[in-house]
Amino acid sequence: MEDLNLTLNEKEVLLFLKQKGTASPGDIADGTPLKIENATQASFLLEEKGLAEVKDEVSEKYxxxxxxxxxxxxxxxxxxxxxxxxxxxxxxxxxxxxxxxxxxxxxxxxxxxxxxxxxxxxxxxxxxxxxxxxxxxxxxxxxxxxxxxxxxxxxxxxxxxxxxxxVEKEETKSRTITITAEGRKIAASGLELTEDITQLTSRLLKSGEWKNKTFRPYNIDKPPKRVFAAKVHPYQRLIDQMRQIFLEMGFTEIKGDIIQSSFWNFDALFQPQDHPAREMQDTFHLESRSQLPGEYLETVCSMHEKGGDIESRGWGGKWDSDVAKRNVLRTHTTSVSIKHLADNPKPPVKAFCIDRAYRRETIDPTHTPEFEQLEGVVMDRNMSFANLLGCLKEFYHRMGFENVRFRPGYFPYTEPSVEPEVYIEELGWVELGGAGIFRKEVTEPLGIKEPVLAWGLGVSRLAMLRLGLKDLRELYQSDIEWLRKSPVCKL
Structure with a gap:
C-alpha cells in the first residue's frame, strides 16, 4: 500500500467504492467530503494504479x-x-x-x-x-x-x-467508477484517512508538528508535466529570418498599400491592358478608382502604344488611362517595388518587401488566395545578370539550402529571366520564384537609366520546405497542438 502512495482523496473514494462497488462522481461527492471535481480526479488516479475503472457513456435522445x-x-x-x-x-x-x-x-x-x-x-x-x-x-x-x-x-x-x-439530438454523458479486485483488496487491508503532508513548511518546523505527520514520498520516476514555452510562430520566425538576411546584405525594407491602381500593378510594368492576368480569374478587381501620377502618363502611354523612344514596338493599339485608374488588390508586391523605383530613380537603390499578395486561386494544398511574397530590387551602375544570380544564391545559402541552380524562365517585365531552384533530398529540384532584369520598357518611362535586378520569391513555399509540410494551409490553421509540437524550422 505504501508503494501505491494514495492521497487522502483517493482513500476517500476507494473506501466509498468498497461499500457501493460502482458509483458516479456525484454519488461519491454526496457520500464523502469531496467535491465532484476532486472525486473525479481521484478516480482517474485510482484507475492509473489499477484500483478502479472509469467508464464514460454517451446516450443520444431525439x-x-x-x-x-x-x-x-x-x-x-x-x-x-x-x-x-x-x-x-x-x-x-x-x-x-x-x-x-x-x-x-x-x-x-x-x-x-x-x-x-x-x-x-x-x-x-x-x-x-x-x-x-x-x-x-x-x-x-x-x-x-x-x-x-x-x-x-x-x-x-x-x-x-x-x-x-x-429533429433535435440531445447527448447525455454519464460516468461511472467501479472498484477493481485489487482496489477492494487494498481497501480491505485497512486505510487510515490521514492527510499526507506534501510540503514541509516553516510553521511545521517551528511548532514541531512535523514529528507526528506522515509525509508523502516523492516519485522520482514520474515524468514531469510538459511545459510549452512561448515562442514565435514558426512561419513568422522564418519571415523574420528572411528579413534579417536582406537587412544584413544592405537592403532597405519598403512597404506599400494592399489596394493598388492598375497603373502601378500592371501598366507601369509594361503589361498590356488586354493581358489575361487582368481578367477576373486572376485578379480581385475593385469598384474604386485612383488618381494617376501625371508625370508618367505620357511616357507610359507612349511606351505601350509605340515603344517610346527606344528600340521597341510597344503593344500597339490605344492605351486607356481609365483602365489604368481601376483599383485592384495587388497581385504581386512588384507594384510596391516599381513605385519605390519611380520615387527614387537615381542609383544606388537596394530595397526589398515581404508582404501579402492576392489572387483568385482555388484553395488547395499548394495554393491560397492570399500569400506572402518576397520582392527585391537592386538598381545601380554596371549591374549585371551575374550580380542577380550571386545575390539570390547568397540568400538561399543563408536560408540553409546548399544546392541552388537557375533555370531560364519567362516573365512579362524582365529579360533575361530565371527561376531559382533548390535541391531537397526527398523532392529533388524545387522552383521557388522568378527573377530577372527589368526590361527597358519598364524603366525608361519612369526615368530610370541604370539596370534594375528584380526578383519575386514564394515565401510560403520556402516555409513548407523548411518546416517539412505537405499542405500550405497548415501555415495558417489555428491548431495549438501543431504549434506546440512543430519545430521552428526543419533543415
Whole structure:
C-alpha cells in the first residue's frame, strides 16, 4: 500500500467504492467530503494504479424541433405539395397556393423520393406516393426526448431528419467508477484517512508538528508535466529570418498599400491592358478608382502604344488611362517595388518587401488566395545578370539550402529571366520564384537609366520546405497542438 502512495482523496473514494462497488462522481461527492471535481480526479488516479475503472457513456435522445412539430401535424413540404396536385402543375401555381419557400424545399425531396419529376417548369406526380419512413418517424416523435431504441426508428432515417432540422439530438454523458479486485483488496487491508503532508513548511518546523505527520514520498520516476514555452510562430520566425538576411546584405525594407491602381500593378510594368492576368480569374478587381501620377502618363502611354523612344514596338493599339485608374488588390508586391523605383530613380537603390499578395486561386494544398511574397530590387551602375544570380544564391545559402541552380524562365517585365531552384533530398529540384532584369520598357518611362535586378520569391513555399509540410494551409490553421509540437524550422 505504501508503494501505491494514495492521497487522502483517493482513500476517500476507494473506501466509498468498497461499500457501493460502482458509483458516479456525484454519488461519491454526496457520500464523502469531496467535491465532484476532486472525486473525479481521484478516480482517474485510482484507475492509473489499477484500483478502479472509469467508464464514460454517451446516450443520444431525439425530439421534434418546432418546425418538425408543424410538419408532424400538417405533413412534410413534399407531402403538402403532392396533395395539392392531380396531374402536371406549374411550379408558379403551387408557389401561389402554398409559398415559394415551401415549394423550393419540396422540389428536391419530390425528386429524391421519386414522387414526382420536373419538366419545363411543371411538377408531374408519380403513380406510387406511399408513406415513407421519415413520415412514420415524425408521427412517432414529439417534444419529449427519447432514444432510438424506444422508438424503433432506423438510424439513417433519424439522421436525415436531423439534417433537415426537423429533429433535435440531445447527448447525455454519464460516468461511472467501479472498484477493481485489487482496489477492494487494498481497501480491505485497512486505510487510515490521514492527510499526507506534501510540503514541509516553516510553521511545521517551528511548532514541531512535523514529528507526528506522515509525509508523502516523492516519485522520482514520474515524468514531469510538459511545459510549452512561448515562442514565435514558426512561419513568422522564418519571415523574420528572411528579413534579417536582406537587412544584413544592405537592403532597405519598403512597404506599400494592399489596394493598388492598375497603373502601378500592371501598366507601369509594361503589361498590356488586354493581358489575361487582368481578367477576373486572376485578379480581385475593385469598384474604386485612383488618381494617376501625371508625370508618367505620357511616357507610359507612349511606351505601350509605340515603344517610346527606344528600340521597341510597344503593344500597339490605344492605351486607356481609365483602365489604368481601376483599383485592384495587388497581385504581386512588384507594384510596391516599381513605385519605390519611380520615387527614387537615381542609383544606388537596394530595397526589398515581404508582404501579402492576392489572387483568385482555388484553395488547395499548394495554393491560397492570399500569400506572402518576397520582392527585391537592386538598381545601380554596371549591374549585371551575374550580380542577380550571386545575390539570390547568397540568400538561399543563408536560408540553409546548399544546392541552388537557375533555370531560364519567362516573365512579362524582365529579360533575361530565371527561376531559382533548390535541391531537397526527398523532392529533388524545387522552383521557388522568378527573377530577372527589368526590361527597358519598364524603366525608361519612369526615368530610370541604370539596370534594375528584380526578383519575386514564394515565401510560403520556402516555409513548407523548411518546416517539412505537405499542405500550405497548415501555415495558417489555428491548431495549438501543431504549434506546440512543430519545430521552428526543419533543415
Amino acid at each position: 425530439r421534434l424541433s418546432s418546425e418538425g412539430m408543424q410538419y408532424a401535424k400538417k405533413g412534410l413540404p413534399e407531402r403538402q405539395v403532392i396533395n395539392k396536385i392531380d396531374g402536371p402543375t406549374p411550379i408558379k401555381d403551387l408557389q401561389e397556393m402554398l409559398s415559394p419557400q415551401m415549394v423550393g424545399i419540396a422540389t428536391g425531396w419530390l425528386k429524391r423520393k421519386g414522387w414526382a419529376s420536373i419538366e419545363k417548369g411543371n411538377i408531374i406526380p408519380a403513380t406510387d406516393i406511399s408513406e415513407t419512413d421519415d413520415e412514420i418517424a415524425l408521427a412517432k416523435l414529439d417534444e419529449t426526448a427519447v432514444t432510438l431504441e424506444e422508438t424503433g426508428i432506423d438510424q439513417k432515417v433519424i439522421k436525415d431528419l436531423v439534417k433537415r432540422k426537423l
